Amino acid sequence: MSLTVGAAGAAFVWLATPHSREIHSAWDLVAKLIAFACLCFAIAVFPRTSPRLSWLLYVPFVFFTGYLIPRISWFYYGDGARAQGDSFYTHLYLLLYPGIVLTVAAAYRIGGGTPGRCLKVMATGVVIVFSGFLDIMWQVVNPVAIPDVIDAPHINLFTGGPISFGATIVFALAHVPIIVGINLLPLDRWIGRLLGADPAR
Known part of the structure; x- marks a missing residue:
């Protein structure tokens, strides 16, 4: 059920919401997160420990190499004279990064990971990318001057507008306790109680 809802939500996000770096309205972000959450839950409760299911992990490789990476590469190699910031951002951050998170979690689940720990892997991946860590490191690893503000x-x-580089570091560090807290949650126990079953299944 969650896989169906997640897939339908992903289709809705792709077809009916703006492909833009900017967050035009709160519901845009909510729709994206709900669709992603449903896909996360579907992976977390997916049947595991069957060698016959490992072939499913090849599917993301086909998607990445058959569409996503060639499409992202086009924005640099094929159409470098025309800036396509929104399209580049959409394919990189709305498709590639979530795809990596879901693929890692699926591999962990099929390899024997429990539903709760799968959810922790995926939630941690989401918190890291939203924490501001990427925005800080973009300035650090690239040959650019450190800006006065991060937009x-x-x-x-959350902040109501751009904040200073130093404040962005504080913003990112504030997510460390959140990540620790997520990984300390007894999710498998809660899932077991909710489903009335062994959480490892």
Whole structure:
């Protein structure tokens, strides 16, 4: 059920919401997160420990190499004279990064990971990308001057507008206790109680 809802939600996000770096309205972000959460839950409760299911892990490779990476590469190699910031951002952060998170979690689940720990892997991946860590490291690893302010839509949503580079570091560090807290949650116990079953199944 969650896989169906997640797939339908992903289709809705792709077809009916703006492909843009900016967050035009809160419901845009909510729709994306709900669709992603449903896909996360579907992977977390997916049947595991069957060698016959390992072939499913090849599917993301086909998607990445058959569409996503060639499409992202086009924005640099094929159409470098025309900036396509929104399309590049959409394919990189709305498809590639979530795809990596879901693929890692699926591999962990099929390899024997419990539903709760799968959810922790995926939630941690989401918190890291929204924490501001990427925005800080973009300035550090690239040959650019450190800016006075960081203007990132996912940070602006909480702060009300651009914040200083130092404040962005504080913003990112504030997510460390959140990540620790997520990974300390007894999710498998809660899932077991909710489903009335062995959480490892």
